[in-house]
């Protein structure tokens with residue numbers, strides 16, 4: 001069952017054609033990871049899905065009820081605290097639930113800090129908590145863990161898997177880190193450079209909880225992806 005489909009999308013900025021005849025399908029309850037060279041159009045794809053950008057041709061069939069978006073750069077409100085930034089997207093949740101979210105992303109003790117008083121990675125985690133707080137059946141994440149150290153990155157991957165198990169939503173996860181895609185993805189697609197095409201697709205059927213980066217199947221997929229990326 002699909003939740004979203006991009007059909008023969010074209011998108012140009014002036015004479016630069018980022019997408020030409022680009023198609024993509026996202027299924028219900030799946031995590032789709034997207035890997036591709038810098039500048040190939042990954043953020044553009046998410047911006048089109050979210051409705052922030054219009055394609056010049058083609059159609060987007062969107063069956064989701066609502067979309068939550070973790071942007072490539074955190075877009076927190078500088079005049080609001082961590083707590084307020086997270087609460088603002090969904091005021092129905094209790095104080096305790098927000099505190100629990102803040103703990104999940106490792107920001108306990110910083111509830112009353114303003115974005116400017118946080119490090120880049122802390123701001124990024126705050127925007128992830130904000131996206132988690134917004135009830136959406138489709139979650140778009142654009143390199144959400146990029147400014148995190150190795151430990152935090154794996155902690156956040158764990159938290160995201162737990163959250164996904166609870167909510168069973170669909171997630172489109174853009175990353176440059178193959179390991180993140182290997183641990184999170186039900187499917188991984190690799191994109192070419194502009195005009196962007198899907199050049200490879202991998203399906204991983206191992207349960208997300210049971211995956212190890214030392215697993216032979218995952219190592220094989222990683223090597224394959226590297227071959228597609230380095231040419």
Ligand SMILES: Nc1ncnc2c1ncn2[C@@H]1O[C@H](COP(=O)(O)OP(=O)(O)OP(=O)(O)O)[C@@H](O)[C@H]1O
Nearest residue numbers: 013016018036037038039040041042043044045072
């Ligand atoms: N508003 C815009 N005006 C003009 N060109 C743009 C605009 N937005 C994106 N582009 C161009 O479109 C191409 C794709 O950009 P996009 O941000 O989608 O890449 P990306 O795959 O997300 O890259 P990265 O991995 O570095 O984040 C780039 O060549 C970029 O210069």
Ligand SMILES: [Mg+2]
Nearest residue numbers: 042043072142
């Ligand atoms: Mg981008």
